Amino acid sequence: MRYLHAEWTKLRTLPSTGRLLLALVAVTVAVSVAAATVVSCASAGCGYDPAKISLFGIQAGQAVVAVLAVGAISGEFGTGLIRTTLAAMPNRIAVLAVKAVLLTGLTLAAGGLAVLGSALAGQRILLGNGFPPARLAFDGPMVRAAVGSVLYLALVALLSLGIATAVRDSAAAIGVVLGLLYLFPAVILMIPDPDLATLLWQISPTTAGLTIQATTQLSGLPLSPWAGLGVLAAWAGAALVTGGLLLRARDA
Template sequence: MRRELHAEWTKFRTAPGTGRLLLAVVALTAALGAAAAATVSCRTAGCDYDVPKLSLMGVQAGQAVVVILAVLAISGEYGTGMIRTTLAAMPRRASVLAAKAVVLTGVTLAAGTLAVLGSVLAGRLILPGNGFTPGNGFAPLSLADGPTLRAAAGSVLYLALVALLSLGVAVAVRDSATSIGVVFGLLYVLSVLPVMVSDPGWQVLLWRISPMNAGLAVQATTHLSVLPLSPWAGLGVLAAWAGAALLGGGLLLRLRDA
C-alpha cells in the first residue's frame, strides 16, 4: 500500500491545476460565508438565526470545487490513457483506489479545515457589526462552543465525504463531464426535490435521502428537534452515499478493462 500511496500522492500534487482548485475551495467557501454574514442583520433581541450555520453557508458552493477536484483525480487518467500504465505498474486495483481515496481525503480535509476556519473567523468579525451581539442574545462565534465546534468539524467531514462520493462516481462513469454532472445532480437537484412535492411524508423522505440536505444537517445548532434527521445521523446518510459510490466504482474497476 505504501507504493500505491506514494504514486498517487506524486500524481496528485504534480497534476496541473490541483493547487488552484485547492485554493479555490478555501477562497470560495470563506468568501461566500463572509458574504452571507454581511447580508443579514439583527438590530433587536430575539432574532432567530442559526449563526454558525449562517457563517458556514459557503460550504454549499465550495463543495462544487471539491467535486471537480475529486473527479479529475481519476477521470483525467482515463482521458489520457494513463490509467493503463497505473494498473500495469500496480495491478492491485483495490489498493490503487484506496490510495486515491486516502490522498484525496487528506488534501480535502486540509483545504476544508482552512476554508471552515476562514468562514468562522469571517463570521466572528462581521456579525457583531450587524447586530449579532451579546446584548441581542448572540455570543461571538467561537470553536470553544460545543455546537459551533460540531458544525465546523462536521462541515470539514462533509467536504471530505463529498470528495469520496465524487471519486466513486468518477471511477464508475470514467468521463469527467458526465461524472461532474451526476454528482451535481445528486447534491443540488436532489436537495430541491422536497420543496417540489406537496405530500409531507414524501418531503421528509426525500430530505432524509438527499446527500446534501442530510449531510449539511451537521451544521445546525438550533431547532434540532424539528430536523428530519439529527446532525450526525444526517452526515451518516452522506457517508452511506459515499461508501456505496466507492463500492460500486471499485467493483466496476475490478471487472472492466482499463
C-alpha cells in the same frame, strides 16, 4: 507505500490540484462572508442560525471539491493513463483506496482552512450586524458544526471519487455529482406531499449532510446532525464500493 508514492506524485503534479485547493478556500470564505454581510439580527432577537450563516460557503465549496475529486481519476480514463497505472499497480482496489486517502487528506487540510476562515470572518461580521455575543461563542455546537463541515467536504470528495470511478467520463461524473448536491435538494422543494418531501430530505446527501451545521432548533430537524452526516457517509461508501467493484470487473 509504493502505491501511495506513485499516486501522490501524480496528484501533486497535476496543474489543477493546487489551483482547486486554493479555490476551495477562497470560494468558501468569500461566499460565507457574503452571506454573513446580508443577514442582520434585530435587538428583539432573530431565528437565524449563526453557524449555518458563517459556514454557508460550504455549499459553494463542495462544487470545487467535486471537480478536484473527479479529476483525480477521470483524467486517467480520458487519456488512457489508467492502463499504465494498473499495469504498474495491478491491485485495483488498492489504487482506488490510495486515491481516496490522498484526496481525503488534501480536502481535510484545505477544508479546515476554509472553515476556519469562514467561521472567524462570519462570526465577526454577524457580531457587527446585531447578533448577541452569546450566540456567537465557539462552544460545543459551533465546534461540532465547524468540524462536521470539514468532514462534510471530505465525504463529498469520496462520493465524487466513487462516482467518477464508476462513470469514467469526467463531464458525466461531474454532472451526476452536481445533480446530487444541488438538483436533488431543489426537487425536494417542489414536492407537494410533505411526508414524501421529508423522506427525500432525509436521504439526500446534501440536505441530510448539512444538518451537521445546525446549532439551533435541533428538535425540529428530521435528522440529528451526526445522523445526517452519516447519510452522506453512506452515499460516499456506496459510491466507492460500486466504483471499486466496477474498476476491478471492467477492462481499463
